[in-house]
Amino acid sequence: SCLISFSFQQRIEIHKLRQGDNLILGFSIGGGIDQDPTQNPFSEDKTDKGIYVTRVTEGGPAEVAGLQIGDKIMQVNGWDMTMVTHDQARKRLTKRNEEVVRLLVTRQSLQKAVQQSMMS
């Protein structure tokens, strides 16, 4: 038996919310090439050092835009996020001159749904 894994990607557009002096997106990230990938509860492959969404604040811009917990962020505004350090990822998401960030995410639930539909 062979395993086919798909990565369906979704594009999410988040409009940053201004809170005082900061622009916030309303989620938390974890991961990075300088972090320990085995601690990541969301990744299927425990050597995956990508950036994952670890928390989504309720009612925040990320949730409104459709970001879910456990999503892996592949690109931010065209910048690759699969091989970045944690700090670089944070910087790319919190650029002060950007009001909109367009993320390319991949989600495990999507993969599983596709597999199930293919098998049935």
Place this chain on the structure above:
Amino acid sequence: KIEPLKVTVDFLKVPLGLKKPPLKEALAALPGKPKSHILERHKSRRSDAMDNESQYSGYSYKSGHSRGSRKHRDRRERHRSKSRDGTRGDKSVTIQAPGEPLLDNESTRGDERDDNWGETTTVVTGTSEHSISHDDLTRITKDMEDSAHLDCSRHLGVALGVALALLAFLTPLAFLLLPQLLWREELEPCGTPCEGLFISVAFKLLILLLGSWALFFRRPKAFFPRVFVFRALLMVLVFLLVVSYWLFYGVRILDSRDRNYRGVVQFAVSLVDALLFVHYLAVVLLELRQLQPQFTLKAVRSADGASRFYNVGHLSIQRAAVWILENYYHDFPVYNPALLNLPKSVLSKKMSGFKVYSLGEENSTNNSTGQSRAVIAAAARRRDNSHNEFYYEEAEHERRVRKRRARLVVAVEEAFTHIKRLQEEDQKNPREIMDPREAAQAIFASMARAMQKYLRTTKQQPYHTMESILQHLEFCITHDMTPKVTRDRYLTAGPTIQYHKDRWLAKQWTLVSEEPVTNGLKDGVVFVLKRQDFSLVVSTKKIPFFKLSEEFVDPKSHKFIMRLQSETSV
């Protein structure tokens, strides 16, 4: 307080190993009364009346005396026929200890207790253990009646060695004395150098004497079936050396009546030196060579699978066999045949109940193997629940053993609280002071029953007679041991040498080997040490060659980092 306890001991003095039902009834009747009932049951020769004096000597080793002696005779017959059967030209030879009894006691057959066959070791000191090693001679000598013949050949070897040693020792002295005796007048006077040489000869001979005594004059630990190659070699070497020296001496000095006494003395000194070097060679060949471990021997007991590993050096097969035996007696747990069998209820219904009918031809030619195969196949396919029974039986047995063990532990602990060592400040009248033996007897009564039940459950009762238990108690009391030490001896089966001498005093083993037993050990050699009821299978493996390489680790190179798992909110 001692009197009532002694009474109880007397009453419980039934032999520990008898059949279950009478003993169960006896113990069930324990809280009741009928001592006479039990005494009759066991056909002992005590009086029916309840006697209140202790008769520890009356404990019968020979209970069921007639039964014992009959089994005895049967065993001898069986043993003799077996020894004749085993001599079909293969290289199986017998290792015997000196002073061999006709029948040995290590094989456990139920409750045999033939302790009258304990043997006496005879001391044989000598340089070698020879045996005339022709094949037919070993076949003859395997028969028990010809043990006298074997002794003769062994003593011959010893005598030869001693004679050679004496010859070698006295030759330098002869070399020195003969010119003095024969042509003293013609000898040149020899001053200080000669005296120095005399002293050196004296001391070297003394050293040689001490060294030979240390190396050769030891009680042999076993009787080997074949000649020791190295010892024979050394004896031949010494003989040649001495003979060649005599030849030279005879020709050069005696015939020509050499005047130069100093030369003669130097000649004698050179012989002593040569003998010392031969002794050094003997030390290296006989002792040092086998010290460095080269092989790992695995000894497995064929009956119950107990196995041990030993490291030995370069030894011949026969010497390795003796080494294994020496370690067997203190490493292997004692062989208990009662522990091997599955309970009968489990194995009883195996292949009964299948009958083979042949339909059709009347001339069933050789269908016997086919029939038996069919029966076996059918029995295997039948749904058989004996494993179930075995499992439950084992669990039950385990539970029973643990329960009895707990009782024994508590009984021993409590028994030991009854006595204590006499301190000087205690004022007691002499009637109450006991020596260890009496103290042991006093406390034995309170734990005798628990002990007996435990030993019966673990099937150890042939190994512990009441006398041996009392002796052990006495030993522990004398040395202030805790109850734990006392009872540990009975909780697990110990090595064979721990038990009564009868168990291990007889040492008749047979060495069976495909290669000649004087060959050295090699990788893959297998030999078997046989006894009547089990055998030790020994296999050899070479210790691998280790390639050790060095790696330097700088102490400053030990550095660590934290595992990061940050989470940042954006």
